[in-house]
Amino acid sequence: MKKTLVLSLLILVVLIAASLFFFFTHYNFWYKSLRLSPTRTLAGHILLDNSVTFHNHEVLTSHPEESRKYLPVWEEIFKKRNSMSTEYFDSHIIVLSSTVDERAGVEEAAGIFGKKQTLLDIDYYLKIDWVRLKLSDTLILQIGDQQLSEDPTKYEEGALALGLEPDHMYFADQVKIKPIEHVISRPSLIWKVFQASPIFLLGFDVNKDLRLTPEGNPVMQLHGTKNSFANKCLTSLIYLESGLMDPVEETSCFISLNRPSILAEQRVLPTN
Numbered sequence: 001m002k003k004t005l006v007l008s009l010l011i012l013v014v015l016i017a018a019s020l021f022f023f024f025t026h027y028n029f030w031y032k033s034l035r036l037s038p039t040r041t042l043a044g045h046i047l048l049d050n051s052v053t054f055h056n057h058e059v060l061t062s063h064p065e066e067s068r069k070y071l072p073v074w075e076e077i078f079k080k081r082n083s084m085s086t087e088y089f090d091s092h093i094i095v096l097s098s099t100v101d102e103r104a105g106v107e108e109a110a111g112i113f114g115k116k117q118t119l120l121d122i123d124y125y126l127k128i129d130w131v132r133l134k135l136s137d138t139l140i141l142q143i144g145d146q147q148l149s150e151d152p153t154k155y156e157e158g159a160l161a162l163g164l165e166p167d168h169m170y171f172a173d174q175v176k177i178k179p180i181e182h183v184i185s186r187p188s189l190i191w192k193v194f195q196a197s198p199i200f201l202l203g204f205d206v207n208k209d210l211r212l213t214p215e216g217n218p219v220m221q222l223h224g225t226k227n228s229f230a231n232k233c234l235t236s237l238i239y240l241e242s243g244l245m246d247p248v249e250e251t252s253c254f255i256s257l258n259r260p261s262i263l264a265e266q267r268v269l270p271t272n
Contacts, residue, residue, distance in 0.1 A: 091127075103117055118141045132206070140164070184241075202222045232250055
């Protein structure tokens with residue numbers, strides 16, 4: 001009787017340990033550090049030996065003067081593009097770093113093709129409840145020898161006068177950000193994934209699988225391996241604002257370069 005009890009307890013401990021192992025290896029909520037070192041940005045290794053204060057946050061930068069002048073310009077264009085209030089921006093957008101770069105112009109707008117452009121690259125993250133999504137934007141500061149205004153209204157007027165189309169003034173990592181206030185809780189997310197895949201076939205990593213759809217909705221992309229030998233994997237999306245989930249689809253584990261991304265395809269939101 002005693003041996004049976006000990007064996008049962010041992011089996012129970014093994015099962016609990018295995019469940020915890022699969023849980024934490026499939027459902028990763030641990031963010032990598034959102035802090036940037038003075039020598040690294042999201043784009044790569046760049047010396048960031050200065051900082052400026054923007055909305056009560058310290059922003060690492062290689063060019064403090066340009067950052068002080070043009071971060072407010074970027075903010076106004078950003079809010080206008082995303083139909084976002086100042087209150088929402090203050091609560092949900094955290095700027096991490098800004099750097100100045102020079103590149104040859106490749107846009108086909110009149111009068112600027114091939115002209116050298118001075119650009120402000122901005123790294124930031126979107127914060128909604130537990131969600132932290134890193135993004136990058138770029139703002140044009142100068143075209144050839146013509147510097148654009150530090151005033152947001154005059155900036156747009158000057159850019160349009162140079163023949164720069166609105167979509168070419170400002171290059172966004174994400175075309176649109178939907179200014180939502182809340183997302184589903186982490187336990188709710190885990191429960192939805194577990195319901196769809198109770199034997200831990202599907203999982204996610206917040207550092208790799210948090211995305212925005214073209215409409216600006218935050219989603220978690222789920223993935224898993226069904227049969228690696230047969231090159232069969234699983235994928236799905238959970239819409240974090242509503243909690244709705246796409247049907248789980250079977251896909252190839254090794255995807256051809258010609259295969260479109262799941263977020264690039266035309267999608268219809270699930271209704272239940």
